[in-house]
Structure formats: C-alpha cells, structure tokens
C-alpha cells in the first residue's frame with residue numbers, strides 16, 4: 001500500500017507500507033525514511049491510494 005504525504009520526517013514523501021512475517025514496515029520513497037511499525041499510530045495516514 002502507498003500513502004501520499006504521510007512521511008513523519010519530510011512530511012511530503014509517499015510512504016510505502018508493507019506487511020510480512022517480520023511485521024509491519026514503512027518506508028518513505030522520497031527521503032528514504034524507514035521504520036518497523038507494529039502500531040497503527042506510529043504515523044498518520046492522510047491519503048490512501050491503494
């Protein structure tokens with residue numbers, strides 16, 4: 001899944017959200033920010049596009 005303008009670091013980047021065996025994972029396609037996320041509340045989803 002991709003989320004527009006949801007990056008907690010650069011604020012403008014598109015976040016790619018992935019779930020696998022190791023858990024939930026987000027990465028910013030613009031600035032490269034990435035983080036394992038086991039909580040929905042770790043970042044705010046503004047625009048869901050897929």
Ligand SMILES: [Zn+2]
Pocket residue numbers: 007008009010011012013014028029030031032033
């Ligand atoms: Zn970013």
